[in-house]
Amino acid sequence: MKDKIDIRGMMPEELAELMLKNDEKKFRGLQVFSWIQKKNAQDLKEIKNIGIRTRKILEQNIRLSPLKIVQSLISEDGTRKYLWELADEERIETVYMHHEGERTKTRNTLCLSTQVGCPMKCSFCATGQMNFSRNLSAGEIVSQVIDVTRHMQAEIPDFKVQNLVYMGMGEPLLNLANVIKSIRILNSPEGQQISQRRITVSTCGLVPKIKELMSEDLDIVLAVSLHAPNNEIRERLMPINKEYPLQKLIPVCREYANKTGRRITFEYVMIKGINDAPEHAEQLAELLVNINANVNIIPINEHSNSTYKRSPKERIKAFVDVLTKKSVQSVIREEKGSDIAAACGQLAGEER
Numbered sequence: 001m002k003d004k005i006d007i008r009g010m011m012p013e014e015l016a017e018l019m020l021k022n023d024e025k026k027f028r029g030l031q032v033f034s035w036i037q038k039k040n041a042q043d044l045k046e047i048k049n050i051g052i053r054t055r056k057i058l059e060q061n062i063r064l065s066p067l068k069i070v071q072s073l074i075s076e077d078g079t080r081k082y083l084w085e086l087a088d089e090e091r092i093e094t095v096y097m098h099h100e101g102e103r104t105k106t107r108n109t110l111c112l113s114t115q116v117g118c119p120m121k122c123s124f125c126a127t128g129q130m131n132f133s134r135n136l137s138a139g140e141i142v143s144q145v146i147d148v149t150r151h152m153q154a155e156i157p158d159f160k161v162q163n164l165v166y167m168g169m170g171e172p173l174l175n176l177a178n179v180i181k182s183i184r185i186l187n188s189p190e191g192q193q194i195s196q197r198r199i200t201v202s203t204c205g206l207v208p209k210i211k212e213l214m215s216e217d218l219d220i221v222l223a224v225s226l227h228a229p230n231n232e233i234r235e236r237l238m239p240i241n242k243e244y245p246l247q248k249l250i251p252v253c254r255e256y257a258n259k260t261g262r263r264i265t266f267e268y269v270m271i272k273g274i275n276d277a278p279e280h281a282e283q284l285a286e287l288l289v290n291i292n293a294n295v296n297i298i299p300i301n302e303h304s305n306s307t308y309k310r311s312p313k314e315r316i317k318a319f320v321d322v323l324t325k326k327s328v329q330s331v332i333r334e335e336k337g338s339d340i341a342a343a344c345g346q347l348a349g350e351e352r
Contacts, residue, residue: 007062009139012190022057037191040150042066067147071351079336090116090133092169094144097336109163112144115170120204122238124308127169135175141182167202173209196220207244207252214256223265228275229283257292269298270311281319285326295330298344
């Protein structure tokens with residue numbers, strides 16, 4: 001028996017082609033896509049406006065496999081963390097955050113995982129301490145949006161996700177093809193219609209993959225995990241810096257910003273006594289000269305497998321003050337979900 005295709009990972013044109021190959025009308029594929037992606041159908045029986053013939057084609061060729069919720073936790077600030085079990089019993093996590101919009105629009109944001117575990121081994125990240133198992137399929141990435149939406153609509157019928165950040169478990173650019181396909185599916189007018197301008201893809205700094213992403217004509221935000229202003233500190237925190245040091249990474253970031261016309265976000269986790277001195281801020285400002293950039297300052301979120309400590313508030317403020325004087329835009333990330341280990345760097349795929 002042939003392997004069935006995960007329907008949640010199929011583009012509208014792929015479903016249309018499936019229909020044509022089976023002597024069915026092309027528009028049936030678009031109907032099915034809308035039921036799966038926009039109406040969050042979790043079983044083929046929920047699709048109401050197709051006939052017996054179309055349903056039989058689907059049953060013979062595709063599978064519809066919602067993610068299994070192992071655990072759902074709610075933070076004191078309203079953040080929710082979902083622990084999912086995949087079809088092969090691997091586990092991933094997704095984080096839902098609600099922002100009320102004092103500085104920006106009120107929005108619902110999902111932080112998506114792209115791999116089971118992560119091979120990059122960043123020393124401050126709980127996911128980096130896990131074993132890496134595999135990439136997620138496009139369908140498994142999309143399923144996080146569909147299944148969180150379905151779960152939330154049981155409480156809030158008009159719930160909709162507005163923002164996506166590919167910053168959960170894994171290195172998104174190591175799974176670039178499936179990440180890009182999931183973006184196109186979730187952006188589709190017949191589906192979730194999530195604006196590409198509200199989608200952020202993070203990377204630890206894979207230079208060839210950034211170049212590849214640059215050619216995809218996506219109107220997304222690129223977030224580069226920098227976390228240090230020089231190679232000595234960055235190698236200590238991020239092993240990838242040995243392969244792609246700053247003298248390789250920064251020029252391609254400048255090229256990306258110039259070619260796409262989009263501002264790059266540089267993520268900078270603040271670690272007490274490691275990378276948080278005023279001179280580090282001076283070095284960072286010098287590093288980012290002539291790049292259309294914003295620095296996202298992240299007070300480190302501590303976890304059980306890390307000895308790093310958070311920089312004091314006054315140290316963080318002094319760091320930001322230096323960047324401001326050097327005309328580098330920066331913002332201190334609002335902390336969400338740390339009490340349920342849902343904050344940046346805390347995802348470990350474990351029950352609590």
